[in-house]
Amino acid sequence: MEISSRAAQTLKRAFSGERINEEEIKQLKAIEHEGDKHVHECSKLIEDAFITPIERPDMMNLVAAIEALTDSIDDVGNQVYMMHIEKKDETAEKFVELIASACTELCNMMHAFKHFKKNQADLHEISIRVNHIEEEGDVLFIGAMRNMFDPEQQHDPVEVMRRQSLYQTLEDSLDCCEDVADIMAHIIIANT
Numbered sequence: 563m564e565i566s567s568r569a570a571q572t573l574k575r576a577f578s579g580e581r582i583n584e585e586e587i588k589q590l591k592a593i594e595h596e597g598d599k600h601v602h603e604c605s606k607l608i609e610d611a612f613i614t615p616i617e618r619p620d621m622m623n624l625v626a627a628i629e630a631l632t633d634s635i636d637d638v639g640n641q642v643y644m645m646h647i648e649k650k651d652e653t654a655e656k657f658v659e660l661i662a663s664a665c666t667e668l669c670n671m672m673h674a675f676k677h678f679k680k681n682q683a684d685l686h687e688i689s690i691r692v693n694h695i696e697e698e699g700d701v702l703f704i705g706a707m708r709n710m711f712d713p714e715q716q717h718d719p720v721e722v723m724r725r726q727s728l729y730q731t732l733e734d735s736l737d738c739c740e741d742v743a744d745i746m747a748h749i750i751i752a753n754t
Contacts, residue, residue: 563628563665563668563669563671563672563742564669564672565593565596565597565600565628565632566597566628566631566632566635566665566668567662567665567666567668567669568593569590569593569594569597569632569635569636569665570635570658570661570662570664570665570666571662571665572586572589572590572593573586573587573590573635573638573639573658573661573662574658574659574661574662576590576639576642576658577650577654577655577658579650580649580650581648581649581650582642582647582648582649582650584643587639587642587643588639590635590636590638590639591636591639593632593636594632594633594635594636597628597629597632597633598629601625601626601629604621604625605622605625608621608622608625616749616752616753617752617753620745620748620749620752620753623745624742624745624746624749627738627741627742627745628742630738630741631665631668631735631738631739631741631742634731634734634735634738635661635735637731637734637735638658638728638731638732638735641727641728641731642728645723645724645727645728646724647724647728651725653702653706653725653729654725654728654729654732656702657699657702657703657729657732657733657735657736658732660695660698660699660702660736661732661735661736661739663695664692664695664696664736664739664740665739667688667691667692667695667743668688668692668739668742668743670688671685671688671689671692671743671746672746674688675746675750678746678749678750678753678754679753679754682750682754685746685747685750686747688743689743689744689746689747692739692740692742692743693740693743695736695739696736696737696739696740699732699733699736700733700736702733703729703730703732703733706725706729707726707729710722710725710726
């Protein structure tokens with residue numbers, strides 16, 4: 563989860579200036595590769611373990627969800643690069659802040675998850691906060707789409723395509739954050 567969070571913080575730095583920082587965007591690929599390597603190491607550890615603290619499929623589902631989250635953040639960087647998006651806007655910046663916040667919450671959740679039987683209340687609260695962040699992203703996405711397709715406004719069609727694709731990818735990253743929290747919640751329920 564710390565790798566996903568590092569990717570989110572890198573994305574946040576990329577969107578911190580007036581223009582999107584291309585060098586920070588390039589760093590996402592290296593972080594995503596580090597995440598892939600970690601997934602392979604986790605898979606091997608789970609496979610080789612004689613006894614596991616929770617069921618192997620649950621652990622693999624959690625690892626896969628975190629990998630999907632890291633990949634989705636890298637996908638944002640890919641969108642910025644492929645679509646030649648150089649300037650941020652308020653909506654994209656807010657999405658990036660939400661993703662970074664959700665990843666920070668998920669890191670906290672992962673630390674508490676080590677002792678999930680005694681930290682159930684804390685884990686439940688963090689899960690709710692991640693859900694609220696994701697819901698805030700849904701509202702942001704719907705508002706942005708409605709604004710872009712408002713017939714009263716004359717938006718450049720190419721810019722609409724760029725922004726629509728970027729916003730969808732950002733919203734997908736928030737969905738991945740919620741997926742990680744949901745899987746941890748499922749594991750807690752199944753193991754208590």
